[in-house]
Amino acid sequence: GDSVTQMEGPVTLSEEAFLTINCTYTATGYPSLFWYVQYPGEGLQLLLKATKADDKGSNKGFEATYRKETTSFHLEKGSVQVSDSAVYFCALKSGGSYIPTFGRGTSLIVHP
Amino acid sequence: NAGVTQTPKFQVLKTGQSMTLQCAQDMNHNSMYWYRQDPGMGLRLIYYSASEGTTDKGEVPNGYNVSRLNKREFSLRLESAAPSQTSVYFCASRKTFEKTSGQETQYFGPGTRLLVL
Numbered sequence: 001g002d003s004v005t006q007m008e009g010p011v012t013l014s015e016e017a018f019l020t021i022n023c024t025y026t027a028t029g030y031p032s033l034f035w036y037v038q039y040p041g042e043g044l045q046l047l048l049k050a051t052k053a054d055d056k057g058s059n060k061g062f063e064a065t066y067r068k069e070t071t072s073f074h075l076e077k078g079s080v081q082v083s084d085s086a087v088y089f090c091a092l093k094s095g096g097s098y099i100p101t102f103g104r105g106t107s108l109i110v111h112p
Numbered sequence: 113n114a115g116v117t118q119t120p121k122f123q124v125l126k127t128g129q130s131m132t133l134q135c136a137q138d139m140n141h142n143s144m145y146w147y148r149q150d151p152g153m154g155l156r157l158i159y160y161s162a163s164e165g166t167t168d169k170g171e172v173p174n175g176y177n178v179s180r181l182n183k184r185e186f187s188l189r190l191e192s193a194a195p196s197q198t199s200v201y202f203c204a205s206r207k208t209f210e211k212t213s214g215q216e217t218q219y220f221g222p223g224t225r226l227l228v229l
Contacts, residue, residue: 031214032214032215034217036218036220041223042222042223043116043202043220043221043222043223044155044202044204044218044220045220046217046218049215049217051214051215089154089155091218093213093214093215093216094214095211095212095214096211097211098162098209098210098211099145099157099160099170100206100218102154102155103154104152104153104154105154105155
């Protein structure tokens with residue numbers, strides 16, 4: 001079945017540091033890939049997505065590239081802010097399943 | 113456009129009490145979902161509804177029941193609450209329930225924080 005593996009957190013960074021959160025997957029066929037963000041006390045919201053190989057999703061300074069050869073969708077940001085402190089979920093939806101599959105989430109803490 | 117709304121935001125129950133968590137969406141979505149979120153466990157699917165009039169079990173359905181009242185509303189009921197059901201509950205919706213709908217975003221409500229004593 002489909003699965004998503006994310007690096008365990010928490011990831012703790014200083015403001016303006018470079019961020020990478022790793023995400024790898026196994027899936028049937030060619031899935032669509034997503035990053036969702038959950039700010040403290042809120043529900044999940046879509047951050048970015050990519051629907052085919054080599055696509056790059058981007059939003060709010062975050063980027064992730066769909067790498068079919070390495071089955072990865074790593075999240076990156078060049079300079080994090082305190083306001084980026086949140087939990088980040090990698091997810092996929094493949095043609096082999098009716099329901100999206102989520103990773104366990106990675107907590108990011110950014111210090112001033 | 114409110115998106116997905118959930119009530120209540122917070123609830124404290126005693127063991128054995130019952131309650132219903134309400135969820136509604138105004139995006140004319142066909143599929144709706146209930147998840148629970150616990151520390152270190154990520155999101156776990158409790159029940160889902162592919163369309164109005166249908167419901168099915170997810171990964172952790174024991175101790176819960178659901179009702180898809182109409183296309184907009186999907187409620188989650190705890191008949192006899194237990195401390196193990198202390199969690200944050202999220203409702204979500206998605207436009208369709210097709211294997212081919214990979215690019216569709218899932219929309220989440222703000223959550224209900226439940227404490228069972």
